[in-house]
Amino acid sequence: MMPQEVKAIQLVWLSKTGLTNLNSGEGGSNLVDIKKFRYGGQEFPYVSGQAMRFYLKEAIRRHLQPEEACVPDEQGEACGRISECVLCDLFGFMWTERSEKRGEGRSHVRTSPVKVSPAVGLHPLEATMTIDFLTRRPRGTTIEAGQEEEARSIVNVELATNIYLAGTCIDVARIGREEELVELRGAEQARRKFPIRGVQLKDYVQSNTERIRRIRLLLDAIQDFSDYSKQARLLTDFTPDFLLTAIQSNYSHRLQKAIQLQDSEETRINVERLRQIIREVRQDLWSADNQPALWAGMIDGVIDNAAEVKQVLEAEGVSVLTPREAINAVKTVLENAGKTS
Numbered sequence: 381m382m383p384q385e386v387k388a389i390q391l392v393w394l395s396k397t398g399l400t401n402l403n404s405g406e407g408g409s410n411l412v413d414i415k416k417f418r419y420g421g422q423e424f425p426y427v428s429g430q431a432m433r434f435y436l437k438e439a440i441r442r443h444l445q446p447e448e449a450c451v452p453d454e455q456g457e458a459c460g461r462i463s464e465c466v467l468c469d470l471f472g473f474m475w476t477e478r479s480e481k482r483g484e485g486r487s488h489v490r491t492s493p494v495k496v497s498p499a500v501g502l503h504p505l506e507a508t509m510t511i512d513f514l515t516r517r518p519r520g521t522t523i524e525a526g527q528e529e530e531a532r533s534i535v536n537v538e539l540a541t542n543i544y545l546a547g548t549c550i551d552v553a554r555i556g557r558e559e560e561l562v563e564l565r566g567a568e569q570a571r572r573k574f575p576i577r578g579v580q581l582k583d584y585v586q587s588n589t590e591r592i593r594r595i596r597l598l599l600d601a602i603q604d605f606s607d608y609s610k611q612a613r614l615l616t617d618f619t620p621d622f623l624l625t626a627i628q629s630n631y632s633h634r635l636q637k638a639i640q641l642q643d644s645e646e647t648r649i650n651v652e653r654l655r656q657i658i659r660e661v662r663q664d665l666w667s668a669d670n671q672p673a674l675w676a677g678m679i680d681g682v683i684d685n686a687a688e689v690k691q692v693l694e695a696e697g698v699s700v701l702t703p704r705e706a707i708n709a710v711k712t713v714l715e716n717a718g719k720t721s
């Protein structure tokens with residue numbers, strides 16, 4: 381059985397992704413929707429949470445038999461069978477019963493136990509355009525006194541790709557389960573018009589092995605974001621380059637705030653913020669082999685102050701692995717927990 385204490389699995393990550401790729405979507409598809417938002421007078425790109433959920437769902441579908449995952453119908457309604465359909469279980473649904481009379485069909489709604497944030501670009505769009513212009517300058521251009529600052533940006537040609545911040549949180553208790561109303565006291569007994577009701581979770585998936593398998597499928601999908609995009613030619617690589625992931629005994633989204641950049645030009649992580657959030661989250665962490673269930677994953681060449689970040693993480697007792705290893709650590713702990721309890 382899944383240990384009762386596991387309430388949430390969180391992942392928050394940075395992904396270095398080419399803007400050019402992002403804009404070369406399938407013609408006419410509204411799923412590749414590179415949206416822009418303004419903050420502090422500058423424009424930043426983002427990919428909607430809905431689109432991110434779509435990519436995850438499609439990545440999961442590839443590992444499922446047709447009968448394990450429905451396709452939304454012409455009205456965009458999913459099947460709503462939590463026990464049979466992995467996607468309806470993980471991502472929720474809404475469908476309305478057909479009825480003879482208009483407006484009498486009952487609606488069935490499941491809130492997604494998997495929360496997915498939009499992927500937000502952390503470097504301003506404008507910066508990429510400026511740099512594009514600068515790189516077109518002919519070779520051998522001499523830098524005038526006072527122009528050094530401008531010339532320095534040439535080094536940042538890489539800004540044509542952006543760093544995206546994305547995150548997911550899994551409400552573990554609701555995987556394979558759904559809330560149902562229970563009558564606490566009858567209307568008659570309570571001398572009221574209506575009974576007094578509460579809610580409780582009902583199991584739709586009896587086997588915990590199956591519940592853990594569904595969580596694993598989602599974790600695999602995050603590891604394989606890029607794999608999917610190559611096949612569907614939809615989007616570029618959203619796999620984590622720098623990642624924090626935790627198993628929590630308390631449901632909270634706090635870890636999502638751990639990653640913040642110090643300035644908009646370089647990819648320097650605010651280490652003070654990182655340290656503060658890790659300390660705050662520590663109380664919510666589940667422990668695996670007497671170690672707090674929090675891991676970091678990092679690949680080289682994405683974070684400008686990587687050495688400093690690593691130092692802070694290690695000082696806080698967080699193992700620094702690669703992103704794939706960090707996600708694997710979560711899977712291993714889940715599976716062992718599933719076996720022992």
Ligand SMILES: [Zn+2]
Nearest residue numbers: 450459465468
């Ligand atoms: Zn379904």
